[in-house]
Amino acid sequence: MFLAERFDARAVTWFLRVFGLALVVDVATELMTGVWQVHTGNFYPWRHLGIVPLYPATVLAIEWTLRVSAGLALLLGARQPKVVAAAVRVGALALFAAVLQRYSNHGALLFLIALYLTIAPPDVTAKTFDDLPHPALGLVRAQLVIVYVFSALNKLTHGFSSGHSLMNLLGGRMALGPARTLSWLALAAELAAPLVLLRWPRAGLALVVAMHLGFSLLLPGIASFGLAMIAMALLFSRSPRRTL
């Protein structure tokens, strides 16, 4: 279903740009929230997996530079095949290092997208682009479904719908009633998004944008995750020659 799909070159161009923006925003967020202090030893090694030692701040500066460079290259050079190929390879390596240093869902998601793109970096200028299937892009599209379905499944099996988790997360700024309603809404949106995207791509994209805008307002600092999901949602745009 996903791996034999054809894609619209314009949608893929925008996917690459938004993904590039997500990479830049992710580094900006880390810069502003004080991740530097983790690597100087002043802060607790937040989300450090312990597989490899925490590297010094100078190495973090190199990692950030590589990730921002990859992001800017995708943002500005999405229609230049060599730039895209180099950006996703550099980005995948730097993101892999970042995930080992501080694991986060958005970090893992950005890494997976970059990794899938390295399999066959898309050349949106190729004349045959719209006519041929792109399994690697199909994998990225499948990743969106996996994230929403498993996030909803984990929420359902851990009692998220009771509203207590959201209430605790917001530090008591919200009463249980509204928290319960919002929790159910979040669950419903996560389960509905893949289906709506497959059937009505534009409505699905609007749903994904609205959902992540809401999440970002409630929980600042996860904007890059929202941007990555929006980028992936763009890949559901219908190609005139798409197989169903």
Next chain:
Amino acid sequence: MRSLCRALLVMNVLYCLLAAAQEGLPGWHMFESVETIDHELRDRDGAVIDVRAWLPRGAHVVERSELRRIVAFVCAKERARGPFTYQEPSQGLSVTLGARPGECRVHVSR
């Protein structure tokens, strides 16, 4: 290329199923279970210490075990302010930390 993508997709789904079933494995766990983490850390003068000051801004501590590791880090970092009193009222826990060098871990005996 399609076989490689198919293999990656299958492995991805299988791993996510495993992570959903096995607590502690990184997966698509997004704030589905956030505990009420009541706690209080005080230095030897009785001043309350906000452990979040030693975390990146916006970091969400969602597990008690992680909070205790952060407390141990703060205790080791701020040894001059010790010994510390650490309490978790809902757990009936009250311990003294940092009375001696290296005694910053929160041990819970049940």
